[in-house]
Structure formats: structure tokens, C-alpha cells
Amino acid sequence: MRSKRGASVSTFQSSLLTKIPFGRSNGNFLGKFPCVRVAYICFIVVALGYRSIWMDVAPIGWNGEETSAINKTNGSKTETFSADPTENNHIIVENLDPADDGESSNLHSTASDQITQHTSAPSRRQDESEKIHRLHMYEINSWPVQNYLERELASSHQNFGNTSLYQQKYCNLQGRPWCPAGKNKWQRRAPHFMILGVKKAGSSSLYFALTQHPKIVSAQRKELLLFSQKRFLFNKYLTPTSAQRDPHDKHLINTTHVVNVQTIRDDLTKRFRLGDLLKDSQAVSFDATPQYIFDFPTAARPILCTCPWVKLVVILRNPVDRLWSHFNFLKRLQMKSNFGRSPTMKLSFEDWVIKDLERMEKRGLLSKPLPPSSQMMDEQAMMQSWHDYTADFSEGPVGRGFYALQLHQWMKEIRRFGRDPKHILKVVRLEDLKGHVNGESVIPQRILGELVEWLLQDGRGSVSSQHVQGTKKQVFRQHMDTRYDKLGDPVLSKRTREWLDMFYAPQNKMLAKLLGDKGWDYGSAPSKPMVWPANKNAIIKNMSIEASSLFLPSMEIDIAMNDPCYHENE
Numbered sequence: 001m002r003s004k005r006g007a008s009v010s011t012f013q014s015s016l017l018t019k020i021p022f023g024r025s026n027g028n029f030l031g032k033f034p035c036v037r038v039a040y041i042c043f044i045v046v047a048l049g050y051r052s053i054w055m056d057v058a059p060i061g062w063n064g065e066e067t068s069a070i071n072k073t074n075g076s077k078t079e080t081f082s083a084d085p086t087e088n089n090h091i092i093v094e095n096l097d098p099a100d101d102g103e104s105s106n107l108h109s110t111a112s113d114q115i116t117q118h119t120s121a122p123s124r125r126q127d128e129s130e131k132i133h134r135l136h137m138y139e140i141n142s143w144p145v146q147n148y149l150e151r152e153l154a155s156s157h158q159n160f161g162n163t164s165l166y167q168q169k170y171c172n173l174q175g176r177p178w179c180p181a182g183k184n185k186w187q188r189r190a191p192h193f194m195i196l197g198v199k200k201a202g203s204s205s206l207y208f209a210l211t212q213h214p215k216i217v218s219a220q221r222k223e224l225l226l227f228s229q230k231r232f233l234f235n236k237y238l239t240p241t242s243a244q245r246d247p248h249d250k251h252l253i254n255t256t257h258v259v260n261v262q263t264i265r266d267d268l269t270k271r272f273r274l275g276d277l278l279k280d281s282q283a284v285s286f287d288a289t290p291q292y293i294f295d296f297p298t299a300a301r302p303i304l305c306t307c308p309w310v311k312l313v314v315i316l317r318n319p320v321d322r323l324w325s326h327f328n329f330l331k332r333l334q335m336k337s338n339f340g341r342s343p344t345m346k347l348s349f350e351d352w353v354i355k356d357l358e359r360m361e362k363r364g365l366l367s368k369p370l371p372p373s374s375q376m377m378d379e380q381a382m383m384q385s386w387h388d389y390t391a392d393f394s395e396g397p398v399g400r401g402f403y404a405l406q407l408h409q410w411m412k413e414i415r416r417f418g419r420d421p422k423h424i425l426k427v428v429r430l431e432d433l434k435g436h437v438n439g440e441s442v443i444p445q446r447i448l449g450e451l452v453e454w455l456l457q458d459g460r461g462s463v464s465s466q467h468v469q470g471t472k473k474q475v476f477r478q479h480m481d482t483r484y485d486k487l488g489d490p491v492l493s494k495r496t497r498e499w500l501d502m503f504y505a506p507q508n509k510m511l512a513k514l515l516g517d518k519g520w521d522y523g524s525a526p527s528k529p530m531v532w533p534a535n536k537n538a539i540i541k542n543m544s545i546e547a548s549s550l551f552l553p554s555m556e557i558d559i560a561m562n563d564p565c566y567h568e569n570e
């Protein structure tokens, strides 16, 4: 028996085919031009092909189940697992426009409607215990990358040598003068600060909150991704020093890459709203790309070379919540974007995690069982492994929760540039950015005010936090509440959560060690709000004159005509 759907497809197909102008003598325009005729036929074939593929797709549910797992009508939640561990399929989300989230909520409903309608495919279940057993095979304490970090944090006084030599060596200005912060005309057109990460920890909310400030001009879009390795054109932006050049591996990342500063600046300049920036001499701009913290092997040095004045903000979130949010985000994205054909997100959460653990293992970042001591990683090996892991378009969901490692590497690079991470890096937690006004989730005014004050500190008095009071709360909502709209809450199993808490515990402890306060250890469930560095007033007071000049957003640049920096980037 032919289905209704099949009937409608064939009616559609035949109606198109009968309309194809095959006749030679009918004087039809298409009939006279064979090329146009061929193109028309190709178009129809492709269109029909796409249509039938799309209509044959079995929509998927939260845990990879065909949709019997989700009962939207009665709102019940079912936890299920898929037995469909499919390899090598990638969802690329790097260009996701945050503004799209709210707008496309109607797509959510379309996808979820399809989900509830589809009940015919058989359910495939996999034993949860077996998955938990597989997860338990990975013990983070034994990982090379964890050992690396332990060793690094144990040697508290690392010697970074001559820091200005480091800049000269690795920041290629292509014949231009090195202009310090505050003397750099280009600085007006460049980001004054950056939100580095982490993904799924509230960067969109913060981004929209900050853009409400009268002196803060957003970049052309959230997530410029210019320094992200997916976009990074190695030959253009980074040059390996000749001693290290490997003709077979252009993407070899090593500690000797030279940054082509001017080339990056030329590209970066195009990404900001120059008109708005130049109109108001006090306005500054910023880039919020949560990918940057994760891409430390490629992003840290170019950012510090190119924008030596830049301030950096990192928002953290309990790594298990972050991971879970990431998974659901990809699921939703898949539904929204008609990615139903991609089997990637048919994976259950546990399978998705295991896949990523396997990727990390493949890259030598972790191992099961215990690594022999010969597997000790040095920085170069860790950078290369991390780079390979992050470069395979898999989103690297598990590794993103290694906050201590990522922050440590950023701090190390900042020190190599002769700067103190306490002066230019601020770390906050999403858990402390959660506030409620009239039942709506907002970033608390006090935290936002302090952050803005720190970001815009320019030596001439700070900007009052009242500027941000007019922040449009609905903008936050748009980026939060649409998340769980029509689909109903998926459920993270208790056992999986327990395993993940245990899994991240050593990294969480390292984080507390790195930031010097036990409160940062997510495992210890801190109750007080955490901001790093803890005492901003003390830091500002103790800053040397040289260091404080790095804070200047170069609002009123006073450069003598004969100063080479005057002519830079006219």
C-alpha cells in the first residue's frame, strides 16, 4: 500500500517532469537552448533527491532514540540510550549566530512536532551499566595531560627569560614599529577586551549585557573566531621558524611559531564597527569568542602579539553542567538546522562522551591503563596533542571542561609576554552570574558593574555601573529560556553524573590550586561568589606605572608627529 507521503512525492515529481520543456518544435525558450534545458533537469533531479532524502529521515530524540523516547504531549521524560555509535560525523557550530537562537524557536517546534509524530522505528537500547563500565576505564589521575599539569603547578617559579626578547622574536611586525599600548593608533579599531570562554557558560548573556553599555561597541558579530584554529590560516597568520618547518605538516603547532601581526591586524580591523568607534573617542570594542580558551595552542600568542593591551575575561561553569548543556545544544542545533540526516547526534550522551574520551586517548592526552613514566609529556608534546584533539572538528566537549589546563596555558603565555595575569585576566563563574529580577534570569547588576569598571578602567576614573542598569533583560531570556522550550527536559542519569563529577574532580582541584582558593573547586560545592583575581583594588594600587599603561584604551592618543607610531595604520 502506498503511503500518503509517497503519493504526494510522486504527484510532485510527475507534475514537475511533465512541465519539463522537452519538445523541440514548441518554440519554447528552454527548448531552444539545450544547456538551459540540461541545467533545469539537473536542478529538478537535485531538488527531488533532496526532498526524498529529507522525507525519509527518521527524526531523533534526545538520547538518540527514535522519538518514542519523548512524549511531548504528556510531558513525561524517559531516559534512553542509543546503540548507534557512528564514527566521523561532525556538526560544525562555529558560525552560530547567537541572535539566531531566539528567532528560530519556531524551528524547534517543527522538529519536535516531527519527533512526536514518528513512532514506527524500533527502539534500540543499550545497557547503561556497560557504558558506565566503559567510562570507568578512564581515570583522569593517570593521564599524561594531568601529570603534565601537576608538574607545571609544582614548579611555581617558572623562569620566562627576557620577555621583550620573546615579543621581538615571536611577533613579526613586518617592518612596522612596535607601538606600546596607549601609543597605538590601531588600538582604537581593535578589541579592547575579549571574552575567551568557556563555551556554554553564559558568554552570550554577558556579550549582550555588555553591548548595552554606551561606551562599549560590539564587534560585527559575536564569535569573530579570527584566532580560532578552525579559521586560522597557518600560512597567513603563523609562520613556523625555518628550523622547525615541517613541509609535511603545515599544522604542526610548536613553541616557535612566529605571528604575522600586521596581517592579522588588517583582517581584524574589518570586523569591528569602525564608524561607531571613531565617532565616540571613548568607545571601545570587544570580541566574545568562547572558542579561544580552548584553542590556546593557536590563539594565545597571536592575541597577545596583536593586541598587547587586551584584557581577558573567562566565565567558568561546573564542567558537568557545561558538558550536558553542550550536548543539548548540539541536539537542538541539529533539529533546528535540519541536520536530522547526520547520525552524529543520534549518540546517547554517554556514547558521545566516550567517543570524545577515545579521541583524547588517540591524541595521547589520556591513557588507559597507567602510562609508563616514559610517557611524560613536555609542553611541546602537550600543545601538539591538544591541538590535534581540538582540530578535528569534533567540538572536544570533554576537554573543554579541563579548566585548569586551559587557564594555566593562557597564564603562562601572558607571563611570557612580561605581563601579570592578575592584571589582565578575570575569571568568573556562571553560578555567580545567575540573578533573578521579576522571575527573569539576569546577570546581577553588582557583578556586571564591577566587571565593566574593571574592563574600562582607564586611569581617569572608572565608569559607573549605572550605565548597565538599562540592560535589556529580555535579551538574556532570549538566549536562555528558548533552550528547553518545546522539547521537554532531557534527563542526565544519576550514575553518569556521579561518574563525571569524579572524572573532573582532579582538574577541579587543580583549578583551585591555580587560582589560589579552594572555593574554585567545583567538587567542593562552594557557596561564596568567586572572582579571580580576588582583590581588584589591591591589584590596581600595586601596579607599576608601566603595567598600568597597558590598561589605557587609547582614547585620547597623544603621539608626536615624528613618532613612528603616529603613522601606523593610517
Ligand SMILES: Nc1ncnc2c1ncn2[C@@H]1O[C@H](COP(=O)(O)OS(=O)(=O)O)[C@@H](OP(=O)(O)O)[C@H]1O
Binding pocket: 098, 198, 199, 200, 201, 202, 203, 204, 205, 206, 290, 325, 326, 328, 329, 430, 433, 434, 435, 441, 442, 443, 476, 479, 480, 481, 483
Ligand atoms: N544569567 C544567566 N543565568 C543562568 N544561566 C545562564 C545565564 N546566562 C546564560 N546562562 C546559560 O548559559 C548557557 C549558554 O551559554 P553560552 O551563551 O556561553 O553558550 S554559547 O557558548 O555562546 O553557545 C545556557 O545553559 P543551558 O540552558 O544549561 O544550556 C544558558 O541557560
